[in-house]
Amino acid sequence: MQDSKTSIDRRGFLKGATAGAAGFVAQSAFADAQAPAPATQGGTAGSSESAPTPASPAANERPASDFMVDVFKSLGIEYAMAMPAGNFAGIIESVVHYGGNRNPEWLTCMNEESSVEMAIGYAKIEGKPALVCAHATVGLQHAAMGIYDAWCDRVPVYMMLGNTQDSAERNDPITWVHSANDPCALVRDMTKWDDNPISMVGWADAAVRAYRIAMTPPYGPTAVVVDEHRHVSNVPATLRVPSFTMPAAPQGSIEAVREAAKLLVAAQNPVIITGAHARTPAGLALLVELAETLQAGVIDRKRRMNFPTRHPLNGGQAGQADVVLALEAGYVTGDARAARQRNAKFISISTNELFIKSNYGDQYRFAEIDLPITGDAEATLPTLIEEVKKLVTADRRRVFQERGAKIAEANRAAYERAKQEAALGWDANPISTARLSMELWNQIRNEDWSLVTGWVNWPLRLWNMDKHYQYIGRSGGEAIGYHLPASIGAALANRKHGRLTVAIQPDGDFMVANGALWTAAHHRIPLLIVMQNNRAYHQDFMDAQRIALVRNRGALETMAIGTEITNPNIDYAKLAQSMGVAAEGPINNPNDLAAAIRRGIQVVKRGEPYLIDAVTQPR
Amino acid sequence: MNRILCGAVVLIGLAAAGTQAQGTAPAGNAENGKAVFIKAKCFSCHGTVGQGGPGGRLAPKPVAFAAFRTFVRQGKVNSPATNRNWAGMPPFSTKFISDAELADIYAYLMSIPEPPATASIPLLSQP
Numbered sequence: 001m002q003d004s005k006t007s008i009d010r011r012g013f014l015k016g017a018t019a020g021a022a023g024f025v026a027q028s029a030f031a032d033a034q035a036p037a038p039a040t041q042g043g044t045a046g047s048s049e050s051a052p053t054p055a056s057p058a059a060n061e062r063p064a065s066d067f068m069v070d071v072f073k074s075l076g077i078e079y080a081m082a083m084p085a086g087n088f089a090g091i092i093e094s095v096v097h098y099g100g101n102r103n104p105e106w107l108t109c110m111n112e113e114s115s116v117e118m119a120i121g122y123a124k125i126e127g128k129p130a131l132v133c134a135h136a137t138v139g140l141q142h143a144a145m146g147i148y149d150a151w152c153d154r155v156p157v158y159m160m161l162g163n164t165q166d167s168a169e170r171n172d173p174i175t176w177v178h179s180a181n182d183p184c185a186l187v188r189d190m191t192k193w194d195d196n197p198i199s200m201v202g203w204a205d206a207a208v209r210a211y212r213i214a215m216t217p218p219y220g221p222t223a224v225v226v227d228e229h230r231h232v233s234n235v236p237a238t239l240r241v242p243s244f245t246m247p248a249a250p251q252g253s254i255e256a257v258r259e260a261a262k263l264l265v266a267a268q269n270p271v272i273i274t275g276a277h278a279r280t281p282a283g284l285a286l287l288v289e290l291a292e293t294l295q296a297g298v299i300d301r302k303r304r305m306n307f308p309t310r311h312p313l314n315g316g317q318a319g320q321a322d323v324v325l326a327l328e329a330g331y332v333t334g335d336a337r338a339a340r341q342r343n344a345k346f347i348s349i350s351t352n353e354l355f356i357k358s359n360y361g362d363q364y365r366f367a368e369i370d371l372p373i374t375g376d377a378e379a380t381l382p383t384l385i386e387e388v389k390k391l392v393t394a395d396r397r398r399v400f401q402e403r404g405a406k407i408a409e410a411n412r413a414a415y416e417r418a419k420q421e422a423a424l425g426w427d428a429n430p431i432s433t434a435r436l437s438m439e440l441w442n443q444i445r446n447e448d449w450s451l452v453t454g455w456v457n458w459p460l461r462l463w464n465m466d467k468h469y470q471y472i473g474r475s476g477g478e479a480i481g482y483h484l485p486a487s488i489g490a491a492l493a494n495r496k497h498g499r500l501t502v503a504i505q506p507d508g509d510f511m512v513a514n515g516a517l518w519t520a521a522h523h524r525i526p527l528l529i530v531m532q533n534n535r536a537y538h539q540d541f542m543d544a545q546r547i548a549l550v551r552n553r554g555a556l557e558t559m560a561i562g563t564e565i566t567n568p569n570i571d572y573a574k575l576a577q578s579m580g581v582a583a584e585g586p587i588n589n590p591n592d593l594a595a596a597i598r599r600g601i602q603v604v605k606r607g608e609p610y611l612i613d614a615v616t617q618p619r
Numbered sequence: 620m621n622r623i624l625c626g627a628v629v630l631i632g633l634a635a636a637g638t639q640a641q642g643t644a645p646a647g648n649a650e651n652g653k654a655v656f657i658k659a660k661c662f663s664c665h666g667t668v669g670q671g672g673p674g675g676r677l678a679p680k681p682v683a684f685a686a687f688r689t690f691v692r693q694g695k696v697n698s699p700a701t702n703r704n705w706a707g708m709p710p711f712s713t714k715f716i717s718d719a720e721l722a723d724i725y726a727y728l729m730s731i732p733e734p735p736a737t738a739s740i741p742l743l744s745q746p
Contacts, residue, residue, distance in 0.1 A: 416737075419737045420734075420737055421671070421676075422743060423734035423735060423736070423737050423740060423743060424666075424668070424671065424676065425666055425667070425668045425670035425734070426734055426735060426740060428667055428670070432666070432670065435742075438742040439742065441742075442742050442745070445745075536663070538663050539673075542663055545660065545663070545709060546709040549694070549709035549710055549712075549715065550694075550710065552710075552712050552714060556658055556659050556660070557658075559660070560660065617662070617666050617667060617670075617672065618662060618663050618664070618672055618673075619666075
């Protein structure tokens with residue numbers, strides 16, 4: 001995101017770039033670094049940003065950004081997501097005109113945070129990163145919140161950041177304020193790795209390394225700086241794309257896994273807690289196998305779709321367990337403390353301590369764990385299952401079956417209780433979130449569907465989810481502004497699989513980066529968005545109201561100042577329509593919702609986004 | 620807006636499953652009670668018909684008036700270690716809700732009917 005450029009400066013720069021191209025091949029990739037400062041003309045000098053113009057490649061050369069596209073293709077990158085910026089314009093040009101705008105296909109985003117959040121949603125469905133390009137200075141600052149979400153959520157995001165690295169090439173004041181000596185310093189506390197390579201040879205190594213680091217559990221965001229001048233220069237045609245193989249995910253040690261198996265098989269009431277262990281569909285299937293082998297209850301905290309919602313073993317009482325197994329469960333400090341107090345054993349399999357940084361608090365309070373197993377839980381589960389099966393005797397199996405029957409009964413009771421609670425306020429106006437959820441469920445339940453938002457809790461209690469792509473959790477950083485672009489990125493990933501993607505979209509979150517809707521319309525990304533329009537930042541209202549009431553001051557009328565989204569009410573349907581997204585609403589009467597959803601699904605099945613503005617209860 | 624506390628909020632049901640002593644409840648105006656309930660934004664936590672949300676369920680069948688009054692007037696301290704009310708029910712003094720208005724709110728909650736049986740709701744009776 002940067003100001004427009006003038007052709008005057010580009011013309012000036014052409015002289016130097018052309019001169020550089022006439023040099024030796026070995027030097028030509030760096031020739032522009034030796035170019036004279038561009039001529040400036042007229043009154044615009046010093047007030048606009050200069051940009052390099054590439055030299056035509058010699059016979060034994062090729063454009064550097066074409067080479068970069070070959071590297072991206074070698075990594076299997078399907079999509080590039082970016083708000084444009086001049087200092088990576090060569091990548092855009094090469095993706096489109098050299099790469100044919102396929103693998104990667106370029107998606108136009110309207111904010112760098114949206115680019116990253118879209119990439120998060122895409123990765124959670126597809127299991128691999130998209131490419132995100134951003135201006136390393138003014139774009140990266142927008143992107144930072146998305147990067148933090150990716151960091152906390154252990155999602156691979158692969159970023160290229162445009163920068164003018166050589167101060168001698170910063171020829172005007174805007175380029176100066178649009179450049180940094182160490183751009184990635186801004187996000188180093190929330191990225192796994194970054195690099196600032198000088199040459200294209202160094203860039204190629206960095207690009208492949210960044211991908212591999214991002215995709216080695218624990219997943220996370222990585223960033224490589226791209227120099228504005230180098231990437232539009234030329235490189236030797238013989239410059240080779242580095243070969244690339246992904247390493248196996250790190251597993252827990254066999255000794256520790258055997259100890260865990262002993263504890264689990266001997267336990268009277270083991271409980272499994274998972275948060276995000278299912279990086280892939282295999283993770284879900286493996287946990288089903290382990291739970292069924294042990295007939296142990298599973299508490300799925302649903303940062304991913306780890307365990308089927310209607311499975312008889314979905315549930316369990318962590319507070320009554322004598323052995324707790326936590327799988328990439330995130331915050332388990334309280335669970336571990338409670339287990340210690342009742343002399344229960346607490347086991348954890350996690351990559352959390354394989355890669356962690358100090359500044360931000362996503363490491364959580366220290367958990368007192370009896371058997372910490374450092375390794376990727378999904379990769380470790382096959383060995384754990386094998387070791388458990390070795391120890392299960394006929395006697396233990398009988399005990400397990402009795403235990404499983406009790407858990408299944410509790411599971412059925414919880415489901416019935418959830419339905420009874422959903423009936424409360426069923427006909428309320430504004431629409432209850434339970435009613436909204438079930439109206440939506442009723443019309444997608446026989447489709448191949450995917451729910452890509454995680455704010456409203458009712459689907460987790462009432463929908464039958466049993467596939468990995470049917471739920472992707474919520475934002476890692478627990479801020480707002482994630483759901484809309486992440487939904488669009490997830491819908492993009494689902495598009496090629498023909499899945500019906502649906503989102504229950506909070507209104508406050510929507511307003512952070514609603515330009516993402518235009519991206520969905522422009523690129524024909526099919527997604528049904530049902531607004532959860534409660535016309536306030538309700539969590540923040542509750543906080544502000546509580547403080548006023550404890551202080552016993554103010555008035556009821558003034559407690560919502562700063563937290564309501566009313567006066568005027570936002571017309572989300574018109575807003576969507578203005579960006580080319582078909583939409584309807586506001587809908588206040590729950591009886592009008594079914595027909596709207598039906599119309600929306602018809603449009604989405606035609607391959608386009610649709611928005612329904614449903615006015616809802618706060619939660 | 621970045622602090623999401625819903626997971627930490629203790630859901631405290633303020634509606635009883637069965638019958639309870641309600642004889643001490645003062646007479647109230649349910650219609651005015653609904654207006655005060657909305658004005659005080661009780662619905663932000665409890666829903667417009669008391670169905671619950673981040674805050675506990677209030678209706679149908681609210682708890683006895685005495686317990687209800689205590690809860691509204693004193694609030695609920697969620698962090699006994701620090702004696703801080705950081706996520707639970709805040710205390711509403713008479714400066715904000717008078718005793719008469721409190722009785723009206725209670726009358727409103729008492730007037731909220733039982734929800735339909737789940738078996739009678741097609742969307743909740745599917746397998």
